[in-house]
Structure formats: C-alpha cells, structure tokens
Amino acid sequence: MESDVVLQLATLGHPQRLAIFRLLMRRTPDTLSAGEIASALHIKPSTLSSYLGALTQTGLVTQRRKGTSLLYGVKLDGVQRMIDTLFLDCCRGRPDLCLSLTSSRFDGGPTMPDRKFNVLFICTGNSARSIFAESILRKEAGDRFEAFSAGTRPSSELHPFAFSVLKDKGHDVSALRAKNINEFRGTDAPEFDFVFTVCDQAANEECPAWTGQPISAHWGMPDPVKAEGTEAQKSLAFQQAYGALRHRMLAFTALPLETLDRISLQKAVDRIAGLPADT
Template identity: 85%
Template sequence: MESDVVLKLTTLGHTQRLAIFRLLIRRVPDAVPAGEIAEALGIKPSTLSSYLSALTQAGLVTQRRKGTSLLYSANLDGAQTMIDTLFLDCCRGRPDLCLSLTSSSRDGAKPMSDRKFNVLFICTGNSARSIFAESILRKEAGDRFEVFSAGTRPYSELNPFALSVLKDKGHDVSVLRAKNVSEFQGPSAPDLDFVFTVCDQAANEDCPAWTGQPISAHWGMPDPVKAEGTEAQRSLAFQQAYGALRNRITAFTALPLDTLDRISLQKAVDRIAGLDAGADA
C-alpha cells in the first residue's frame, strides 16, 4: 500500500501532471479527449501522452477508447485510496497535525443547514447557459437560494437569443448582467455554498480555490451560441439548453439538503450532471 501511495505522490509531484489531474477532477464525470487536454493546458501531444500514461499507471486516471479517440477521466477511487492512506497514518501518528482534517471529516458527516444557500453558475462568456441557470434557479427556488452567475471571460452583452427565451418563459431579465468571476472572490464576496460550471471551457480553466470549500460540480453542455443554421435552428439550440438546465436544476432543488451530508450531496450533484443535456424545454 505504501509503495502505491509513493507512486501516486511521485506522479503528482510533477507540475504538468498535477495540472492534468486537476483539470480532470474539475471535469468529473466527463471523459475528456487528449486533444482537448493538450489545448487547454498548452502541452504538446507527445509530451501529454507520456504524462497521461504515468497518471494511468499510477491509478489516478482511467482511459477508454471512443471511436478513434482516447478519452481520459479522473480515477476518484484511486485518489481516495491515496488520501485515506496518507491521512489515516498521519492521524495515528500525530493527530494534532490533522486537526483541520478531522474537523472537515466531522463536517462531512453533518447534513447541510436549513439556511438560504448561495449558488454560483460559471461559464466562459456569461451570456447564455450560466444566465439560463441563474434565472431558472431564482424562479424555481428563489426563496431557498441566492443565485449568481459569472464568466471567466464574460462577453460585453448578454446573448439576444438567450434573453428572448427567458422573456418567453416569464423570467425577469432586468436583473441580469454579464459579470466576471472576480466579483465572487476576495473578502467582500458572498460565501458560496455551491459552484457549478456549465461549459467545458470554463471547467478547463483553473480558477482560484473558493473560500469555504463550496460543493462544486460540472454540468457541461453544448454552447447554443455556437449553433449554426437558420434562425429556427439556432433558436432550437437555445431552447434545448434551457430545457436541459431546467431538468438539472429541478433535480437539484428536489434534493433534501437538510438531511444530506456533504459527501452524499457531492455525489448527488455529480449524478445530476448525467441528466440528458439535449432535453427540450
């Protein structure tokens, strides 16, 4: 067991291999093509192949083939084994050094409280998908959640197709504006309870760690802004994105937050990512 942990730690001791693993963790439950990883991290394909092979051999990454492409996912079980071994041994030897860990473990066994929760949806442009998610959750459960959205590189204006869909669905669009994630970082920012990325590009970017360790999940889906064709075809893409997000948010609001501990809740929001991303409204 110790040799397995040493191999995992040695593998993650390389800056770029660690960056790959962190990206795949952010993309759970997705399986990500090697080419997308290379583009997101600026790593040459030949070099990336070597890094992915090392991570796979260490049991930190799994690989599967889809057609001619190789897809990679974070091996959560392998990472959990490493963490459990490290911390269990550490706490047996020097529990005073692991006080923060034991506190986190106790917190993980407690249900979430019944207060109002802060939720942030992130995409790259903050012009369509994250705006949809913000509007849907506010309308469906605004009494239980304070809802925000932001972009890692927000566009200067909201997408007109997205605004049209929201107006047709009876949402108040007057409260919406494009924002940067920096508004939700720093001492004056709200303490976030949930952070959801709704596009792959935003999830590929390594945002700074959020204070308070909010529960995070990746709910990626196709970008309706990139849809081509007639106006009707483009409009359909926005309707489908809205419908898929509404399905996921409906499932999220149905979770019994007052009875689920953090671990169970994390698994639940990860499962929601598997709901059909092509659903109609």
C-alpha cells in the first residue's frame, strides 16, 4: 500500500500530470476525451497519451471507451485510498492533527447558517447561460439566495436572444450586464457559498481557489450562442438552455441545505448536473 502511494505522489509530482489530474477533478463527475484534455491544457497528443497512461496505471484515473473515443475521469476510490493511507501513516490516524487542517465552515452541525447564501455562476462570455442562471435563481428563490454571474472572458454585452428570452419570461433585465470574474475576487467581494460553472470551457480553465471553500460543481450545457440555422432555430436553442437551467435551479432550491453535511451536499449538486432538460 505504501509503495502505491509513493508511486501516486511521484506521478502527481510532475507539473503537467498534476494539471491533468486537477482538470479531471474540476470536471468530476464528467469524463473527458483525450482531445478535450489536450486542447484545454495545450499538451501534444503523444505526450498526453504517456501522461494519461501513467495516471491510469497508478489507479488515480479511469479510462473507458465510448464509440471510437477513450474517455478519462478521476477514479475517486483510488484517490480516497491514497488520502486514507496518508492520513493513517503520516498523521497516525489522529484527526486532531490532520482533519483540522482541512476544516471548513461546512463541517460540524448544520451545513448552512441561517442567512442568504451567495451563489456565483461562471461561464466564458457571461452573455447567456450564466446570466440565465443568475436571473432564474434570483426570481425563483431571491429570498434565500444572492445570485451573481461572471465570465472568464466576458462579452461586451448580453446576447440579444438571451435578453429577449429573459424579458419574455418576466425577468427584470434593467441591471443585467456582462461582468468579469475578477470583479468578485477583491477584498470587498462577497464570500460565496456555491460556485457553479455552466460551460465546459470555463470549467477547464485553471482558476485560483475561492476563499471560504464554497461548494462547487460543473453544470455544463451546450452554448446557445453557437447555434446555427434560421432565426427561429437559434431562438429555440436559447429557450432550451433557459429551460434546462431552470430545471436545475428548481432542483437546487429544493435541497434541504440546513440538514445536509458537506459531502451529502456535494453529491446532491453533482447529481443536478445530470438532470435532463425540462423545457
């Protein structure tokens, strides 16, 4: 067992192999093709194949075939065994030494305090999907949540179709604008309880950790901005994105936050990512 952990740590000690592992962790429970990993991290396919082989061999990454593609994801039980071994060996199983180092405001007692919860939705352009999510949460449960959205590379304005959908659904659009994620990283920024990415590209980007250890998940979906065809077909793509996000938001607001511990809450928001659209 100790030799397995030594090999795992040595494998993760390489910067690019660690970057692959971190990317797959951010996208969990999703699995990614080698092509998407290579594109996100700018690694040559031949080099990536070697790195993925090493991570798979150590039991930290899984590989499965889907059609002609190989898909990769984090092997959570392998990661758990590595952490358990470190805990039992290095910390001698003493929670007062190790667990205190990873404590958070979600540990012990009720998961959530009795106040409004700050939720941030992140996309690349902040012109459609993340704006939809912010607006829907504010309308459906504004008494329980403060909703925000931002883009890693925001557009200069909201997409006209997104603006039209929100107006037609009765949302207040007067204060909506595309915002950069950096607006929420200063000392005066709110501390978030939840951070969700709603596009794959934003989830693939390596971003600094958020203060306060918020619950995070990836709720990715197709980008309606990239829809092709007639104006009616493009409009339909935005309607479908809105419907899918509203379906997820209703499931999220129905969670009994005050009774779930951090692990249960993380599993719950991960499950929401797999909900089918209900438009």
